[in-house]
Amino acid sequence: MKRNLIHVIFLISIYIISTILGIYLFSYKSSKVEQRNSVVVEDNEARSKKAKVMDESYEKEKLNSEKDTISDHHKIAYLTFDDGPSSNITPKILDILEENHINATFFITGERAKSNKEIIKEIRLKKHSIGNHSYTHDFNIVYSSKENFTNEVESTERVLKDILGEDYKSDFFRFPGGSFEDYKDEYKDILKNMNIKYIDWNALNGDSEYNNVPVEAQLQKIKETVSNKDRVIILLHDSSSKETTVEALPEIIKYLKEENFKFIGL
Template identity: 40%
Template sequence: MKYKKLYFTIILFSLCILISGFNYYYNDGGKDEHVNKPVYLTFDDGPTYVVTNKLLDILKEHDVKATFFVVGKEIEDKEDILKRIYDEGHSIGLHTYSHDFNKIYKSDDIFIEEMLKTQKKVKEITGYTSNIIRFPGGSSKHLSTELLEKLHQNNFKIYDWNVNISDGVNPNLTIDQLASNAKKNSKNYSRLIILMHCNFNNKNTAKALPKIIEYYKDLGYEFETITEDTKEYYYKIKK
């Protein structure tokens, strides 16, 4: 009798643990692995008149901060938008001055010069010196050991991406398609950096943004901005 009671006690205890674990998984949607994992919303190619302001409105409404990798030549006559990005607590990164692939990738010196020119422009308007950069098209096939060293000598840090909503190559994707693309990521990543764009033709990106924000909020991700204290993230260095 004594052993039977012990046996049933063990069985009951095991069932309680199993049920408790099941309920936790069910109630949390199996999302506990994502809690406190950072996600970075990033927008390239701006600032632009309509789309950037719309994105800022949505980010403000949802109390989320993002990172804008700006193109130097686009700042002209849109200084107030750049200032708004900064004043509302978002991070500003550098995305070259011309965004002309044939020019910026002609030499390391030209590439760095374009980043420095944009850095100067941003500082003139905001008073902030940005040291975070993004290669147009990504660093793959462009970043060498020598260029990396030169960039670091100029205090620049590189940030590519590991989630791409594909609004750069196809801005006319539907809202649902863009939102769906934002959900395609690997569980192996310790952080997610989502590539989006804020060109004049990225109106659907702005419309998809609330869906993207809600999706990652529901998963328990923490929205963060990229700063010079953020660990670099760049693709394989070319030989």
């Protein structure tokens, strides 16, 4: 009887130790991903000024195609909008782009595309480019494993095919937080095998730094990060909280035109 009791106590102890160890390992992994997330938020502005902003093979392709359409005296600006679509912001942005005869690029999340199908159709109808920006945009999911990353990309592709037709395929992907960190290199290899290019940015309006970033602050950030560049991929956002981005966009476009930039979609 005593021997059985000792055996039971031993098994219970092993179970408790295993549970505690499992919780510790899970918490450690989550904290590492969160730490990476915070580093991205702090560093992506600085990195955007010097890092390579797109997949090499895609960059060569774009450079060759641009030579046929851009005169020597023009600089090139790609306006890109992340984290949408949203029912209150994206349509307003589309109207501003149409008024200015500008083609832009929307990096959409699968979750938001699924609940805004008509806006996705409108983006496509108005000849703007659509890129994959993961399904959830949750760093703890997207970057937790290769399997999860692949599923995030494929899930968004399925949503887009459901909306735009089975023949549709995204040409490019934007990493949540950008692709600047070394730990994301393995995910670049996954994209390469899927024949999808990644696109980052080298200029921004700063509308993700805090809520309701004033128009003047956004315009100043554009001037700072566009300065001394002839070819800029500009990061903006069209998620539901970006009311001041809508207000700033006409001023941003006006400034870029005055600086002799020509607008192109990716």
